[in-house]
Amino acid sequence: MYSGAGGGDGSMFAGGGFMPSQSQANDFGGGGGRRSGSQNSGLLPLTAKMISQAIQKPSDENFYVDGVDVNNVTLVGMVHDKEERATDVSFQLDDTTGQIEVKRWSVLLTLLAHHSPWNFTYVRVHGHLRSFQGKRNIVAFSVRPITDFNELTFHFLEVIYVHLSNIRAQGGTAAAPTHAATAGVGPHGIATIATNPSHYNQYLPPASAMVGGNVDECQKRVHMIFEEPESLLIEQGLHIDQVAQRMVGYSRQQVKEAIEFLVNEGFVYSTIDDDHYKSTNA
Amino acid sequence: MTDTCNPRPMVNAGLLKKYLGRRVTTVVKVFRSDGADLVGQAPDGISITVRKAASSSITLSHFVEVVGVVEGESALRAEICTNFGDAFDMVTYNQLCQLANCDNRDCFV
Numbered sequence: 001m002y003s004g005a006g007g008g009d010g011s012m013f014a015g016g017g018f019m020p021s022q023s024q025a026n027d028f029g030g031g032g033g034r035r036s037g038s039q040n041s042g043l044l045p046l047t048a049k050m051i052s053q054a055i056q057k058p059s060d061e062n063f064y065v066d067g068v069d070v071n072n073v074t075l076v077g078m079v080h081d082k083e084e085r086a087t088d089v090s091f092q093l094d095d096t097t098g099q100i101e102v103k104r105w106s107v108l109l110t111l112l113a114h115h116s117p118w119n120f121t122y123v124r125v126h127g128h129l130r131s132f133q134g135k136r137n138i139v140a141f142s143v144r145p146i147t148d149f150n151e152l153t154f155h156f157l158e159v160i161y162v163h164l165s166n167i168r169a170q171g172g173t174a175a176a177p178t179h180a181a182t183a184g185v186g187p188h189g190i191a192t193i194a195t196n197p198s199h200y201n202q203y204l205p206p207a208s209a210m211v212g213g214n215v216d217e218c219q220k221r222v223h224m225i226f227e228e229p230e231s232l233l234i235e236q237g238l239h240i241d242q243v244a245q246r247m248v249g250y251s252r253q254q255v256k257e258a259i260e261f262l263v264n265e266g267f268v269y270s271t272i273d274d275d276h277y278k279s280t281n282a
Numbered sequence: 283m284t285d286t287c288n289p290r291p292m293v294n295a296g297l298l299k300k301y302l303g304r305r306v307t308t309v310v311k312v313f314r315s316d317g318a319d320l321v322g323q324a325p326d327g328i329s330i331t332v333r334k335a336a337s338s339s340i341t342l343s344h345f346v347e348v349v350g351v352v353e354g355e356s357a358l359r360a361e362i363c364t365n366f367g368d369a370f371d372m373v374t375y376n377q378l379c380q381l382a383n384c385d386n387r388d389c390f391v
Contacts, residue, residue: 047389047390048285048286049286049289049388049389049390049391050389052286053388078362078364092285094290096289096290096291096292096307096390097286097289097291097389097390097391098285098286098287098288098289099285099286099288100285120362120364122364148367148369149309149345149347149366149367149370150369150370150371150374153371153374153375153378156292156378156382156390157374157378157381159389160381160382160386160389163386163389164386
């Protein structure tokens with residue numbers, strides 16, 4: 001099976017409560033139970049800046065951040081310009097990186113008044129990312145005041161953690177840090193990031209530790225190619241040669257074996273002939 | 283689009299000089315607070331001075347978040363002060379400041 005990346009850190013993210021159950025077959029990178037590029041039903045901690053940079057494909061309504069499609073999101077920030085209307089409450093959420101509009105439809109007016117956030121208070125927002133007339137906003141289903149401000153620190157650290165996990169799962173080298181950014185490790189130090197001198201290596205599959213680690217890496221990368229949104233759109237899928245062309249450093253035979261493995265596991269299937277394959281996720 | 287033209291990055295004292303004249307956010311452990319000024323310890327342990335907004339008159343807790351403009355290498359002019367209570371982990375916040383300003387800037391600034 002895929003070599004588990006992140007040394008078990010995936011469980012940190014799984015505690016969010018919205019993640020699909022982490023079966024062995026789904027354990028994939030530091031993201032914790034979610035295959036990159038496929039339907040994400042988990043929860044993404046984000047900042048306003050990341051939302052402004054999210055990609056929206058013209059063909060669908062989904063947003064993509066770090067290659068992962070955005071579904072449920074959570075943000076933490078300060079409330080500004082709160083407006084209460086009969087139908088909803090809306091405000092600007094300032095999370096130090098920028099401001100984004102958050103709207104929460106009212107359920108019961110009395111309930112809402114009790115839970116209504118005040119200006120200049122910090123809140124935790126859970127909701128969906130939407131776009132209206134070109135402007136991005138959050139439709140929130142939960143707006144909760146922050147009582148322990150360590151939650152602020154936690155949220156931004158989680159944002160960094162998930163951001164790096166998703167980039168690693170994409171196999172990208174972007175944003176890989178070149179030095180230990182944190183000087184000194186406090187007692188509450190960010191253990192998984194700060195203490196390890198080669199700290200970001202732990203997000204890579206420990207190839208040397210696994211038997212045939214190279215094979216796992218090959219399978220993972222081939223799988224990722226099939227899971228890309230562009231690949232999912234092609235009706236007959238991808239030809240083995242197309243995949244092999246992209247798998248620099250691996251032989252065609254290795255790619256063929258990786259595909260056979262993926263077929264056996266039910267992740268891809270053959271389409272028009274024995275050389276064309278497509279992800280079962282499409 | 284979300285409005286990201288006026289961010290207020292989280293900083294410690296060491297990062298203040300990088301943002302001279304710009305709006306930042308930091309948490310201060312209050313040593314002393316009189317009418318106009320507040321003296322406290324930034325997340326990295328360095329002492330800084332905060333010039334309070336004229337209108338503010340709230341009682342400050344042990345830890346206060348200050349959003350304001352950097353006036354000097356260890357001076358801030360506060361716009362918003364928020365009480366962060368008496369139990370706030372400055373060490374982790376300091377590491378967050380470093381992470382957010384160095385390698386992971388693309389998520390923040």
